[in-house]
Amino acid sequence: MLKNQPPSSSDYDAVIVGAGIAGLYLLHRLRGLGFRAKVLEAGSDVGGTWYWNRYPGARFDSESYSYGYSFSQELLDEWDWREHFAPQPETLRYLQYVADKFELRRDIQFNARVNSAHYDEQQRNWRIEAEDGTELIARYFITAIGGISEPFTPDIEGRNDFDGPSWHTARWPHEPVELGNKRVAVIGSGATAVQLITEIAKNIGHLTVFQRTANYCKPLRNSLIDDATQANIHASYPEIFKKCRESFAAFICDFDPRSAFDVSDEERRAFYEELWAEPGFAFWLGNFNDIMSDPAANETVAQFVREKIRERINDPEVAAMLTPTDHAFGTKRIPLESGYYEAYNQDNVKLIDLKATPIERITATGIQTTDAQYTFDLIIFATGFDAATGAHKRIDIRGVDNLSLCEKWSTGPRTTLGMLSVGYPNMFIVGGGPQNAAGFCNGPRCLEQNVEWVCDTIAHMRERKLTYIAATPEAEAAWVEHVDETVSATLIPETDSWFMGANIPGKKRGFLLYAGGLPTFRKKCDAVTASGYEGFILA
Ligand code: NAP
Numbered sequence: 001m002l003k004n005q006p007p008s009s010s011d012y013d014a015v016i017v018g019a020g021i022a023g024l025y026l027l028h029r030l031r032g033l034g035f036r037a038k039v040l041e042a043g044s045d046v047g048g049t050w051y052w053n054r055y056p057g058a059r060f061d062s063e064s065y066s067y068g069y070s071f072s073q074e075l076l077d078e079w080d081w082r083e084h085f086a087p088q089p090e091t092l093r094y095l096q097y098v099a100d101k102f103e104l105r106r107d108i109q110f111n112a113r114v115n116s117a118h119y120d121e122q123q124r125n126w127r128i129e130a131e132d133g134t135e136l137i138a139r140y141f142i143t144a145i146g147g148i149s150e151p152f153t154p155d156i157e158g159r160n161d162f163d164g165p166s167w168h169t170a171r172w173p174h175e176p177v178e179l180g181n182k183r184v185a186v187i188g189s190g191a192t193a194v195q196l197i198t199e200i201a202k203n204i205g206h207l208t209v210f211q212r213t214a215n216y217c218k219p220l221r222n223s224l225i226d227d228a229t230q231a232n233i234h235a236s237y238p239e240i241f242k243k244c245r246e247s248f249a250a251f252i253c254d255f256d257p258r259s260a261f262d263v264s265d266e267e268r269r270a271f272y273e274e275l276w277a278e279p280g281f282a283f284w285l286g287n288f289n290d291i292m293s294d295p296a297a298n299e300t301v302a303q304f305v306r307e308k309i310r311e312r313i314n315d316p317e318v319a320a321m322l323t324p325t326d327h328a329f330g331t332k333r334i335p336l337e338s339g340y341y342e343a344y345n346q347d348n349v350k351l352i353d354l355k356a357t358p359i360e361r362i363t364a365t366g367i368q369t370t371d372a373q374y375t376f377d378l379i380i381f382a383t384g385f386d387a388a389t390g391a392h393k394r395i396d397i398r399g400v401d402n403l404s405l406c407e408k409w410s411t412g413p414r415t416t417l418g419m420l421s422v423g424y425p426n427m428f429i430v431g432g433g434p435q436n437a438a439g440f441c442n443g444p445r446c447l448e449q450n451v452e453w454v455c456d457t458i459a460h461m462r463e464r465k466l467t468y469i470a471a472t473p474e475a476e477a478a479w480v481e482h483v484d485e486t487v488s489a490t491l492i493p494e495t496d497s498w499f500m501g502a503n504i505p506g507k508k509r510g511f512l513l514y515a516g517g518l519p520t521f522r523k524k525c526d527a528v529t530a531s532g533y534e535g536f537i538l539a
Contacts, residue, residue, distance in 0.1 A: 020048015022144035042113035057199030058088035150390030188382035201343035250445035253286030260297035331495035437521035439513035475535025
Protein backbone atom coordinates (compact mmCIF):
# COMPACT_ATOMS: atom_id res chain seq x y z
CA MET A 1 0.00 0.00 0.00
CA LEU A 2 0.98 3.61 -0.41
CA LYS A 3 2.84 5.29 2.39
CA ASN A 4 1.47 8.71 3.51
CA GLN A 5 -2.04 7.74 2.48
CA PRO A 6 -4.82 6.11 4.41
CA PRO A 7 -5.60 2.77 2.82
CA SER A 8 -8.72 2.92 0.70
CA SER A 9 -10.23 0.91 -2.12
CA SER A 10 -8.75 3.27 -4.69
CA ASP A 11 -5.14 3.00 -3.56
CA TYR A 12 -2.79 0.83 -5.58
CA ASP A 13 0.91 0.33 -5.77
CA ALA A 14 0.57 0.25 -9.53
CA VAL A 15 -2.10 1.05 -12.07
CA ILE A 16 -1.44 -0.56 -15.41
CA VAL A 17 -3.10 0.58 -18.61
CA GLY A 18 -3.85 -2.25 -21.04
CA ALA A 19 -4.63 -5.96 -20.68
CA GLY A 20 -2.59 -7.17 -23.64
CA ILE A 21 0.50 -9.33 -23.52
CA ALA A 22 2.50 -6.85 -21.43
CA GLY A 23 -0.32 -5.79 -19.11
CA LEU A 24 -1.31 -9.36 -18.22
CA TYR A 25 2.24 -10.34 -17.34
CA LEU A 26 2.79 -7.10 -15.38
CA LEU A 27 -0.27 -7.82 -13.28
CA HIS A 28 0.78 -11.41 -12.66
CA ARG A 29 4.34 -10.50 -11.76
CA LEU A 30 3.51 -7.53 -9.54
CA ARG A 31 0.96 -9.61 -7.69
CA GLY A 32 3.51 -12.37 -7.26
CA LEU A 33 5.83 -9.81 -5.64
CA GLY A 34 3.07 -8.84 -3.24
CA PHE A 35 2.13 -5.52 -4.81
CA ARG A 36 -1.40 -4.33 -5.22
CA ALA A 37 -1.99 -3.72 -8.90
CA LYS A 38 -4.97 -2.91 -11.07
CA VAL A 39 -5.36 -2.97 -14.84
CA LEU A 40 -7.61 -0.57 -16.73
CA GLU A 41 -8.50 -1.86 -20.19
CA ALA A 42 -10.43 -0.05 -22.94
CA GLY A 43 -11.70 -3.26 -24.55
CA SER A 44 -14.31 -5.64 -23.18
CA ASP A 45 -11.82 -8.48 -22.80
CA VAL A 46 -8.11 -9.24 -22.52
CA GLY A 47 -5.86 -9.58 -25.56
CA GLY A 48 -4.72 -6.09 -26.63
CA THR A 49 -3.59 -6.30 -30.25
CA TRP A 50 -5.25 -9.70 -30.56
CA TYR A 51 -8.50 -8.38 -29.17
CA TRP A 52 -8.71 -5.38 -31.50
CA ASN A 53 -7.23 -6.78 -34.72
CA ARG A 54 -9.83 -9.39 -35.62
CA TYR A 55 -9.87 -8.75 -39.37
CA PRO A 56 -10.03 -11.88 -41.57
CA GLY A 57 -6.56 -13.32 -42.11
CA ALA A 58 -4.99 -11.80 -38.97
CA ARG A 59 -2.33 -14.14 -37.64
CA PHE A 60 1.18 -14.29 -36.14
CA ASP A 61 4.20 -13.57 -38.23
CA SER A 62 6.25 -15.15 -35.42
CA GLU A 63 6.49 -18.89 -34.86
CA SER A 64 3.69 -19.55 -32.33
CA TYR A 65 5.93 -21.43 -29.92
CA SER A 66 8.42 -18.57 -29.89
CA TYR A 67 5.63 -16.11 -29.18
CA GLY A 68 3.88 -17.54 -26.10
CA TYR A 69 4.93 -16.48 -22.60
CA SER A 70 8.05 -18.19 -21.32
CA PHE A 71 7.65 -17.36 -17.62
CA SER A 72 5.57 -20.37 -16.59
CA GLN A 73 6.64 -23.94 -17.28
CA GLU A 74 3.15 -25.10 -16.36
CA LEU A 75 1.63 -22.85 -19.01
CA LEU A 76 4.16 -24.05 -21.58
CA ASP A 77 3.28 -27.65 -20.74
CA GLU A 78 -0.46 -27.08 -20.89
CA TRP A 79 -0.78 -25.12 -24.11
CA ASP A 80 -0.50 -26.74 -27.57
CA TRP A 81 -0.31 -24.34 -30.49
CA ARG A 82 -2.25 -25.79 -33.42
CA GLU A 83 -0.47 -23.95 -36.22
CA HIS A 84 3.11 -22.86 -36.74
CA PHE A 85 1.80 -19.28 -37.13
CA ALA A 86 -1.38 -19.04 -35.10
CA PRO A 87 -4.44 -17.16 -36.40
CA GLN A 88 -5.90 -14.33 -34.31
CA PRO A 89 -8.76 -16.37 -32.75
CA GLU A 90 -6.27 -18.94 -31.42
CA THR A 91 -4.02 -16.24 -29.96
CA LEU A 92 -6.96 -14.51 -28.34
CA ARG A 93 -8.03 -17.85 -26.83
CA TYR A 94 -4.49 -18.31 -25.53
CA LEU A 95 -4.47 -14.92 -23.80
CA GLN A 96 -7.94 -15.60 -22.36
CA TYR A 97 -6.61 -18.93 -21.08
CA VAL A 98 -3.66 -17.13 -19.45
CA ALA A 99 -6.01 -14.61 -17.83
CA ASP A 100 -8.16 -17.43 -16.44
CA LYS A 101 -5.28 -19.66 -15.37
CA PHE A 102 -3.63 -16.92 -13.32
CA GLU A 103 -6.97 -15.47 -12.18
CA LEU A 104 -6.09 -12.09 -13.61
CA ARG A 105 -9.58 -10.88 -14.48
CA ARG A 106 -10.49 -9.99 -10.91
CA ASP A 107 -7.95 -7.15 -11.05
CA ILE A 108 -8.81 -5.97 -14.55
CA GLN A 109 -11.46 -3.36 -15.16
CA PHE A 110 -12.78 -3.67 -18.72
CA ASN A 111 -14.44 -0.97 -20.84
CA ALA A 112 -12.35 1.56 -18.96
CA ARG A 113 -10.44 3.67 -21.47
CA VAL A 114 -7.92 5.83 -19.62
CA ASN A 115 -8.31 9.53 -20.41
CA SER A 116 -5.77 11.11 -18.13
CA ALA A 117 -2.96 10.43 -15.69
CA HIS A 118 -1.59 13.28 -13.59
CA TYR A 119 1.42 13.17 -11.30
CA ASP A 120 1.16 14.64 -7.81
CA GLU A 121 4.61 15.89 -6.82
CA GLN A 122 3.73 16.23 -3.16
CA GLN A 123 2.30 12.76 -2.75
CA ARG A 124 4.63 11.16 -5.28
CA ASN A 125 1.79 9.33 -6.87
CA TRP A 126 -0.42 9.33 -9.94
CA ARG A 127 -4.13 10.02 -10.31
CA ILE A 128 -5.54 8.04 -13.21
CA GLU A 129 -8.98 8.68 -14.68
CA ALA A 130 -10.93 6.58 -17.16
CA GLU A 131 -13.80 7.38 -19.49
CA ASP A 132 -16.21 5.35 -17.34
CA GLY A 133 -15.64 7.67 -14.39
CA THR A 134 -13.09 5.48 -12.57
CA GLU A 135 -10.47 7.42 -10.60
CA LEU A 136 -7.53 5.61 -9.09
CA ILE A 137 -4.46 6.71 -7.20
CA ALA A 138 -1.27 4.73 -7.52
CA ARG A 139 2.39 5.06 -6.64
CA TYR A 140 3.36 3.82 -10.10
CA PHE A 141 1.63 4.48 -13.40
CA ILE A 142 2.53 1.88 -16.01
CA THR A 143 1.47 2.03 -19.62
CA ALA A 144 1.24 -1.27 -21.47
CA ILE A 145 -0.77 0.11 -24.35
CA GLY A 146 1.06 -1.26 -27.37
CA GLY A 147 3.17 0.51 -29.93
CA ILE A 148 0.88 -0.32 -32.84
CA SER A 149 -2.47 0.30 -31.21
CA GLU A 150 -3.63 3.77 -32.20
CA PRO A 151 -5.34 3.31 -35.60
CA PHE A 152 -4.62 5.88 -38.27
CA THR A 153 -7.37 6.75 -40.74
CA PRO A 154 -6.25 9.34 -43.28
CA ASP A 155 -8.24 12.49 -43.49
CA ILE A 156 -9.30 12.01 -47.10
CA GLU A 157 -11.70 14.67 -48.32
CA GLY A 158 -15.30 13.53 -48.07
CA ARG A 159 -14.47 10.65 -45.70
CA ASN A 160 -17.73 11.07 -43.85
CA ASP A 161 -19.80 11.42 -47.01
CA PHE A 162 -19.75 7.69 -47.79
CA ASP A 163 -23.25 6.23 -47.36
CA GLY A 164 -22.09 2.65 -46.74
CA PRO A 165 -20.17 1.16 -43.82
CA SER A 166 -16.46 1.75 -43.48
CA TRP A 167 -13.95 0.90 -40.78
CA HIS A 168 -10.29 0.55 -39.93
CA THR A 169 -8.88 -2.98 -39.81
CA ALA A 170 -8.14 -2.59 -36.08
CA ARG A 171 -11.84 -1.92 -35.48
CA TRP A 172 -13.18 -4.91 -37.43
CA PRO A 173 -16.71 -5.73 -36.16
CA HIS A 174 -17.07 -8.56 -33.66
CA GLU A 175 -19.95 -10.11 -35.63
CA PRO A 176 -19.29 -11.96 -38.93
CA VAL A 177 -19.20 -9.77 -42.06
CA GLU A 178 -20.61 -11.27 -45.27
CA LEU A 179 -18.61 -10.14 -48.30
CA GLY A 180 -19.67 -12.76 -50.88
CA ASN A 181 -21.83 -10.34 -52.85
CA LYS A 182 -20.23 -7.04 -51.88
CA ARG A 183 -18.08 -4.53 -53.77
CA VAL A 184 -15.27 -3.82 -51.34
CA ALA A 185 -12.45 -1.26 -51.29
CA VAL A 186 -9.26 -1.78 -49.30
CA ILE A 187 -7.01 1.25 -48.90
CA GLY A 188 -3.43 0.26 -48.00
CA SER A 189 -1.00 -2.52 -48.80
CA GLY A 190 1.03 -3.02 -45.61
CA ALA A 191 1.32 -6.20 -43.50
CA THR A 192 -2.32 -5.93 -42.39
CA ALA A 193 -3.71 -5.36 -45.88
CA VAL A 194 -1.67 -8.26 -47.24
CA GLN A 195 -3.19 -10.69 -44.74
CA LEU A 196 -6.68 -9.25 -45.13
CA ILE A 197 -6.74 -9.11 -48.94
CA THR A 198 -5.51 -12.69 -49.26
CA GLU A 199 -8.28 -13.94 -47.00
CA ILE A 200 -11.24 -11.90 -48.21
CA ALA A 201 -10.39 -12.40 -51.90
CA LYS A 202 -11.35 -16.07 -51.40
CA ASN A 203 -15.04 -15.16 -51.20
CA ILE A 204 -15.91 -11.69 -52.33
CA GLY A 205 -18.17 -10.02 -54.87
CA HIS A 206 -15.52 -7.60 -56.12
CA LEU A 207 -12.40 -6.23 -54.45
CA THR A 208 -10.51 -3.06 -55.37
CA VAL A 209 -7.17 -2.45 -53.66
CA PHE A 210 -5.84 1.11 -53.48
CA GLN A 211 -2.07 0.83 -53.18
CA ARG A 212 0.32 3.72 -52.64
CA THR A 213 3.54 1.75 -52.12
CA ALA A 214 4.29 -1.81 -53.19
CA ASN A 215 5.93 -4.01 -50.55
CA TYR A 216 8.48 -6.82 -50.54
CA CYS A 217 6.25 -9.67 -49.34
CA LYS A 218 7.69 -13.05 -48.39
CA PRO A 219 5.74 -16.33 -48.25
CA LEU A 220 4.83 -17.18 -44.64
CA ARG A 221 4.72 -20.97 -45.23
CA ASN A 222 2.35 -21.75 -42.38
CA SER A 223 1.23 -25.30 -41.59
CA LEU A 224 -0.51 -27.32 -38.91
CA ILE A 225 1.64 -28.71 -36.11
CA ASP A 226 1.53 -32.50 -36.14
CA ASP A 227 1.83 -34.62 -32.99
CA ALA A 228 5.51 -35.46 -33.39
CA THR A 229 6.40 -31.80 -33.97
CA GLN A 230 4.24 -30.82 -31.01
CA ALA A 231 6.17 -33.18 -28.75
CA ASN A 232 9.43 -31.84 -30.10
CA ILE A 233 8.36 -28.25 -29.49
CA HIS A 234 7.50 -29.04 -25.87
CA ALA A 235 10.84 -30.73 -25.37
CA SER A 236 12.72 -27.83 -27.01
CA TYR A 237 11.36 -24.81 -25.18
CA PRO A 238 14.66 -24.11 -23.38
CA GLU A 239 16.53 -24.00 -26.71
CA ILE A 240 13.77 -22.02 -28.45
CA PHE A 241 13.85 -19.31 -25.80
CA LYS A 242 17.64 -19.34 -25.65
CA LYS A 243 17.77 -18.69 -29.40
CA CYS A 244 15.24 -15.88 -29.07
CA ARG A 245 17.16 -14.39 -26.16
CA GLU A 246 20.37 -14.29 -28.16
CA SER A 247 19.06 -13.17 -31.53
CA PHE A 248 18.80 -9.57 -32.72
CA ALA A 249 15.01 -9.34 -32.91
CA ALA A 250 14.21 -12.25 -30.55
CA PHE A 251 13.20 -14.65 -33.32
CA ILE A 252 14.45 -18.20 -33.72
CA CYS A 253 16.53 -17.02 -36.68
CA ASP A 254 19.34 -14.50 -36.60
CA PHE A 255 21.50 -12.63 -39.11
CA ASP A 256 24.20 -14.64 -40.84
CA PRO A 257 27.66 -13.34 -39.83
CA ARG A 258 28.76 -13.17 -43.51
CA SER A 259 28.48 -10.21 -45.86
CA ALA A 260 26.45 -10.74 -49.04
CA PHE A 261 29.72 -10.28 -50.92
CA ASP A 262 31.71 -12.88 -49.00
CA VAL A 263 30.26 -15.50 -51.35
CA SER A 264 30.04 -15.99 -55.11
CA ASP A 265 26.93 -14.95 -57.06
CA GLU A 266 25.88 -18.62 -57.32
CA GLU A 267 26.33 -19.23 -53.58
CA ARG A 268 24.41 -16.05 -52.77
CA ARG A 269 21.55 -17.07 -55.02
CA ALA A 270 21.47 -20.56 -53.48
CA PHE A 271 21.44 -19.03 -49.97
CA TYR A 272 18.54 -16.76 -50.91
CA GLU A 273 16.60 -19.73 -52.34
CA GLU A 274 17.25 -21.66 -49.12
CA LEU A 275 16.02 -18.78 -46.92
CA TRP A 276 13.07 -18.16 -49.25
CA ALA A 277 11.93 -21.74 -48.68
CA GLU A 278 11.96 -21.30 -44.90
CA PRO A 279 8.85 -20.23 -42.96
CA GLY A 280 8.61 -16.86 -41.26
CA PHE A 281 11.15 -14.07 -41.20
CA ALA A 282 14.37 -16.03 -41.87
CA PHE A 283 14.69 -14.42 -45.30
CA TRP A 284 14.85 -10.99 -43.64
CA LEU A 285 16.27 -11.52 -40.14
CA GLY A 286 18.40 -14.56 -40.98
CA ASN A 287 19.97 -13.02 -44.07
CA PHE A 288 23.51 -11.68 -44.61
CA ASN A 289 24.53 -9.25 -41.88
CA ASP A 290 25.01 -6.29 -44.23
CA ILE A 291 21.67 -6.32 -46.04
CA MET A 292 20.30 -3.67 -43.68
CA SER A 293 23.35 -1.41 -43.91
CA ASP A 294 25.00 -1.77 -47.34
CA PRO A 295 22.86 -0.56 -50.28
CA ALA A 296 24.63 -2.90 -52.72
CA ALA A 297 24.06 -5.95 -50.49
CA ASN A 298 20.47 -4.88 -49.99
CA GLU A 299 19.94 -4.55 -53.73
CA THR A 300 20.91 -8.20 -54.29
CA VAL A 301 18.09 -9.24 -51.96
CA ALA A 302 15.64 -6.73 -53.41
CA GLN A 303 16.26 -7.99 -56.94
CA PHE A 304 15.72 -11.58 -55.85
CA VAL A 305 12.37 -10.71 -54.26
CA ARG A 306 11.26 -8.66 -57.27
CA GLU A 307 11.81 -11.71 -59.51
CA LYS A 308 9.83 -13.89 -57.11
CA ILE A 309 6.93 -11.42 -57.14
CA ARG A 310 6.81 -11.06 -60.93
CA GLU A 311 6.75 -14.86 -61.41
CA ARG A 312 3.43 -15.12 -59.61
CA ILE A 313 1.34 -12.49 -61.38
CA ASN A 314 -0.22 -13.13 -64.79
CA ASP A 315 -0.66 -9.55 -65.98
CA PRO A 316 2.74 -7.83 -66.44
CA GLU A 317 1.23 -4.39 -65.76
CA VAL A 318 -0.20 -5.55 -62.44
CA ALA A 319 3.11 -7.29 -61.69
CA ALA A 320 4.96 -4.02 -62.28
CA MET A 321 2.61 -2.19 -59.89
CA LEU A 322 3.16 -4.82 -57.18
CA THR A 323 6.94 -4.83 -57.53
CA PRO A 324 8.66 -2.39 -55.15
CA THR A 325 11.41 -0.26 -56.68
CA ASP A 326 11.31 2.87 -54.54
CA HIS A 327 12.79 1.68 -51.26
CA ALA A 328 15.36 -0.77 -49.93
CA PHE A 329 14.33 -4.26 -48.81
CA GLY A 330 13.49 -4.42 -45.08
CA THR A 331 13.37 -0.66 -44.52
CA LYS A 332 9.61 -1.06 -44.27
CA ARG A 333 8.20 -4.02 -42.33
CA ILE A 334 8.23 -7.11 -44.61
CA PRO A 335 4.68 -8.50 -44.88
CA LEU A 336 4.44 -12.29 -44.76
CA GLU A 337 1.85 -13.75 -47.11
CA SER A 338 0.03 -16.93 -48.05
CA GLY A 339 -1.27 -16.45 -51.59
CA TYR A 340 -1.39 -12.65 -51.68
CA TYR A 341 -0.04 -12.19 -55.20
CA GLU A 342 -2.34 -14.85 -56.68
CA ALA A 343 -5.35 -12.84 -55.48
CA TYR A 344 -4.49 -10.31 -58.21
CA ASN A 345 -4.88 -13.03 -60.86
CA GLN A 346 -8.60 -13.20 -60.04
CA ASP A 347 -11.01 -11.39 -62.39
CA ASN A 348 -12.85 -9.89 -59.44
CA VAL A 349 -9.75 -8.27 -57.87
CA LYS A 350 -8.48 -4.94 -59.21
CA LEU A 351 -5.39 -2.99 -58.18
CA ILE A 352 -5.25 0.82 -58.35
CA ASP A 353 -1.87 2.55 -58.25
CA LEU A 354 -2.41 5.65 -56.15
CA LYS A 355 0.90 7.16 -57.19
CA ALA A 356 -0.36 7.26 -60.80
CA THR A 357 -3.99 8.08 -59.98
CA PRO A 358 -4.37 9.47 -56.44
CA ILE A 359 -7.63 9.51 -54.52
CA GLU A 360 -9.35 12.87 -54.95
CA ARG A 361 -12.16 12.29 -52.50
CA ILE A 362 -14.55 9.83 -50.97
CA THR A 363 -18.09 10.26 -52.24
CA ALA A 364 -21.50 9.03 -51.11
CA THR A 365 -21.15 5.95 -53.32
CA GLY A 366 -17.43 5.20 -53.27
CA ILE A 367 -14.01 6.57 -54.13
CA GLN A 368 -13.10 9.14 -56.75
CA THR A 369 -9.52 9.03 -58.09
CA THR A 370 -8.02 11.37 -60.66
CA ASP A 371 -8.91 8.67 -63.17
CA ALA A 372 -12.35 7.27 -62.29
CA GLN A 373 -15.25 7.04 -59.86
CA TYR A 374 -15.52 3.61 -58.14
CA THR A 375 -18.69 2.39 -56.45
CA PHE A 376 -18.50 0.34 -53.23
CA ASP A 377 -20.66 -1.26 -50.58
CA LEU A 378 -17.85 -1.20 -48.00
CA ILE A 379 -14.59 0.72 -47.58
CA ILE A 380 -11.86 -0.79 -45.39
CA PHE A 381 -8.98 1.34 -44.15
CA ALA A 382 -5.86 -0.80 -43.78
CA THR A 383 -3.95 2.42 -43.31
CA GLY A 384 -1.83 1.59 -40.29
CA PHE A 385 -1.20 3.19 -36.94
CA ASP A 386 0.19 6.27 -35.23
CA ALA A 387 2.92 4.04 -33.87
CA ALA A 388 4.89 4.23 -30.62
CA THR A 389 3.71 7.68 -29.54
CA GLY A 390 0.09 7.83 -30.77
CA ALA A 391 -1.51 5.82 -27.98
CA HIS A 392 0.40 7.79 -25.32
CA LYS A 393 -0.53 11.13 -26.85
CA ARG A 394 -4.19 10.17 -26.72
CA ILE A 395 -4.01 10.05 -22.91
CA ASP A 396 -3.60 13.38 -21.14
CA ILE A 397 -0.41 12.44 -19.27
CA ARG A 398 0.94 15.24 -17.10
CA GLY A 399 4.08 15.04 -15.05
CA VAL A 400 6.14 17.51 -13.03
CA ASP A 401 4.97 21.13 -13.44
CA ASN A 402 1.86 19.85 -15.23
CA LEU A 403 3.90 19.27 -18.40
CA SER A 404 2.00 17.22 -20.94
CA LEU A 405 3.85 14.23 -22.41
CA CYS A 406 2.17 14.94 -25.73
CA GLU A 407 3.73 18.41 -25.69
CA LYS A 408 7.11 17.09 -24.59
CA TRP A 409 7.16 14.58 -27.44
CA SER A 410 5.84 16.99 -30.08
CA THR A 411 9.42 17.66 -31.18
CA GLY A 412 10.26 13.96 -31.11
CA PRO A 413 10.08 11.36 -28.33
CA ARG A 414 12.68 11.34 -25.56
CA THR A 415 13.09 8.46 -23.13
CA THR A 416 15.66 6.49 -21.19
CA LEU A 417 15.67 2.82 -22.22
CA GLY A 418 12.28 3.50 -23.82
CA MET A 419 10.80 2.97 -20.35
CA LEU A 420 11.04 6.28 -18.48
CA SER A 421 10.91 9.89 -19.60
CA VAL A 422 12.31 12.93 -17.77
CA GLY A 423 9.53 14.88 -16.08
CA TYR A 424 7.39 11.77 -15.47
CA PRO A 425 8.62 10.22 -12.21
CA ASN A 426 7.20 6.85 -11.19
CA MET A 427 5.84 6.29 -14.68
CA PHE A 428 7.00 3.27 -16.66
CA ILE A 429 6.34 2.63 -20.33
CA VAL A 430 6.34 -1.08 -21.04
CA GLY A 431 7.06 -2.01 -24.61
CA GLY A 432 4.57 0.20 -26.34
CA GLY A 433 6.48 3.45 -26.38
CA PRO A 434 9.30 4.79 -28.52
CA GLN A 435 13.02 3.89 -28.32
CA ASN A 436 12.42 0.46 -26.82
CA ALA A 437 13.70 -2.81 -28.28
CA ALA A 438 10.15 -4.15 -28.09
CA GLY A 439 9.19 -2.12 -31.15
CA PHE A 440 11.42 -4.13 -33.45
CA CYS A 441 11.05 -7.50 -31.87
CA ASN A 442 9.21 -10.78 -31.57
CA GLY A 443 6.88 -8.93 -29.17
CA PRO A 444 6.48 -11.08 -26.08
CA ARG A 445 10.20 -11.81 -25.79
CA CYS A 446 10.99 -8.10 -25.39
CA LEU A 447 7.86 -7.42 -23.37
CA GLU A 448 8.83 -10.08 -20.82
CA GLN A 449 12.24 -8.42 -20.51
CA ASN A 450 10.59 -4.99 -20.03
CA VAL A 451 8.12 -6.32 -17.46
CA GLU A 452 10.83 -8.07 -15.48
CA TRP A 453 13.08 -5.00 -15.46
CA VAL A 454 10.25 -2.72 -14.31
CA CYS A 455 9.03 -5.14 -11.62
CA ASP A 456 12.58 -5.71 -10.34
CA THR A 457 13.03 -1.94 -10.15
CA ILE A 458 9.83 -1.48 -8.17
CA ALA A 459 10.81 -4.35 -5.85
CA HIS A 460 14.29 -2.83 -5.43
CA MET A 461 12.67 0.44 -4.39
CA ARG A 462 10.38 -1.24 -1.90
CA GLU A 463 13.32 -3.04 -0.30
CA ARG A 464 15.06 0.30 0.23
CA LYS A 465 11.88 2.13 1.23
CA LEU A 466 12.15 4.42 -1.80
CA THR A 467 9.09 6.05 -3.33
CA TYR A 468 10.47 8.05 -6.22
CA ILE A 469 12.27 7.19 -9.46
CA ALA A 470 13.08 9.58 -12.29
CA ALA A 471 15.44 9.48 -15.22
CA THR A 472 18.12 12.18 -15.33
CA PRO A 473 18.27 14.57 -18.33
CA GLU A 474 21.85 13.38 -18.99
CA ALA A 475 20.82 9.72 -19.17
CA GLU A 476 17.90 10.61 -21.43
CA ALA A 477 20.11 12.63 -23.79
CA ALA A 478 22.59 9.73 -23.92
CA TRP A 479 19.83 7.22 -24.70
CA VAL A 480 18.32 9.37 -27.46
CA GLU A 481 21.79 9.76 -28.96
CA HIS A 482 22.42 6.02 -28.76
CA VAL A 483 19.08 5.26 -30.44
CA ASP A 484 19.89 7.71 -33.25
CA GLU A 485 23.42 6.46 -33.68
CA THR A 486 22.30 2.84 -33.88
CA VAL A 487 19.74 3.46 -36.58
CA SER A 488 22.05 5.74 -38.55
CA ALA A 489 24.19 2.72 -39.27
CA THR A 490 21.26 1.18 -41.18
CA LEU A 491 19.31 2.01 -44.33
CA ILE A 492 16.07 2.43 -42.35
CA PRO A 493 16.09 6.27 -42.15
CA GLU A 494 16.21 6.50 -45.94
CA THR A 495 12.66 5.20 -46.33
CA ASP A 496 9.39 6.81 -45.28
CA SER A 497 7.62 4.32 -43.04
CA TRP A 498 5.90 4.09 -39.69
CA PHE A 499 9.30 3.11 -38.23
CA MET A 500 10.25 6.74 -38.97
CA GLY A 501 6.90 8.26 -38.00
CA ALA A 502 6.60 9.30 -41.64
CA ASN A 503 3.15 7.78 -42.14
CA ILE A 504 1.38 10.38 -40.01
CA PRO A 505 0.89 13.85 -41.49
CA GLY A 506 2.49 16.46 -39.24
CA LYS A 507 4.38 13.96 -37.06
CA LYS A 508 8.04 14.81 -36.61
CA ARG A 509 10.12 12.43 -38.71
CA GLY A 510 12.46 10.38 -36.57
CA PHE A 511 13.16 6.76 -35.73
CA LEU A 512 10.59 5.46 -33.24
CA LEU A 513 12.08 2.09 -32.40
CA TYR A 514 15.43 0.75 -31.21
CA ALA A 515 17.75 -0.79 -33.78
CA GLY A 516 20.41 -2.12 -31.40
CA GLY A 517 18.70 -5.49 -30.96
CA LEU A 518 17.40 -7.24 -27.84
CA PRO A 519 20.75 -8.62 -26.57
CA THR A 520 22.29 -5.12 -26.46
CA PHE A 521 19.11 -3.62 -25.04
CA ARG A 522 19.04 -6.24 -22.29
CA LYS A 523 22.70 -5.59 -21.47
CA LYS A 524 22.04 -1.86 -21.18
CA CYS A 525 19.08 -2.45 -18.85
CA ASP A 526 21.05 -4.94 -16.76
CA ALA A 527 23.97 -2.51 -16.53
CA VAL A 528 21.64 0.12 -15.08
CA THR A 529 20.48 -2.32 -12.41
CA ALA A 530 24.02 -3.50 -11.65
CA SER A 531 25.26 0.08 -11.25
CA GLY A 532 22.58 0.83 -8.65
CA TYR A 533 20.45 2.73 -11.20
CA GLU A 534 23.03 5.05 -12.67
CA GLY A 535 21.21 7.64 -14.76
CA PHE A 536 18.21 7.63 -12.44
CA ILE A 537 17.34 9.52 -9.29
CA LEU A 538 15.89 7.27 -6.61
CA ALA A 539 14.61 8.88 -3.44
P1 NAP B 1 1.28 0.02 -42.39
O1 NAP B 1 2.37 -0.93 -42.57
O2 NAP B 1 1.59 1.38 -41.88
O3 NAP B 1 0.52 0.12 -43.78
C1 NAP B 1 -0.44 1.10 -44.00
C2 NAP B 1 -0.80 1.11 -45.45
O4 NAP B 1 -1.73 2.15 -45.69
C3 NAP B 1 0.39 1.39 -46.35
O5 NAP B 1 0.26 0.64 -47.52
C4 NAP B 1 0.25 2.88 -46.61
O6 NAP B 1 0.89 3.30 -47.80
C5 NAP B 1 -1.24 3.00 -46.71
N1 NAP B 1 -1.70 4.35 -46.48
C6 NAP B 1 -1.54 5.10 -45.38
N2 NAP B 1 -2.11 6.30 -45.56
C7 NAP B 1 -2.62 6.30 -46.78
C8 NAP B 1 -3.31 7.27 -47.56
N3 NAP B 1 -3.56 8.47 -47.08
N4 NAP B 1 -3.71 6.93 -48.80
C9 NAP B 1 -3.43 5.71 -49.29
N5 NAP B 1 -2.77 4.75 -48.63
C10 NAP B 1 -2.37 5.07 -47.38
O7 NAP B 1 0.14 -0.55 -41.42
P2 NAP B 1 -0.28 -2.08 -41.20
O8 NAP B 1 -0.31 -2.81 -42.46
O9 NAP B 1 -1.51 -2.05 -40.37
O10 NAP B 1 0.88 -2.69 -40.36
C11 NAP B 1 1.39 -1.97 -39.23
C12 NAP B 1 2.28 -2.87 -38.44
O11 NAP B 1 1.49 -3.78 -37.67
C13 NAP B 1 3.16 -3.79 -39.26
O12 NAP B 1 4.27 -3.14 -39.78
C14 NAP B 1 3.51 -4.84 -38.24
O13 NAP B 1 4.51 -4.42 -37.39
C15 NAP B 1 2.20 -4.97 -37.49
N6 NAP B 1 1.46 -6.12 -38.05
C16 NAP B 1 1.82 -7.33 -37.59
C17 NAP B 1 1.22 -8.45 -38.08
C18 NAP B 1 1.66 -9.78 -37.56
O14 NAP B 1 2.56 -9.91 -36.83
N7 NAP B 1 1.07 -10.80 -37.95
C19 NAP B 1 0.22 -8.33 -39.03
C20 NAP B 1 -0.15 -7.07 -39.48
C21 NAP B 1 0.48 -5.95 -38.96
P3 NAP B 1 2.43 3.74 -47.79
O15 NAP B 1 3.22 2.50 -47.62
O16 NAP B 1 2.61 4.42 -49.08
O17 NAP B 1 2.57 4.67 -46.61
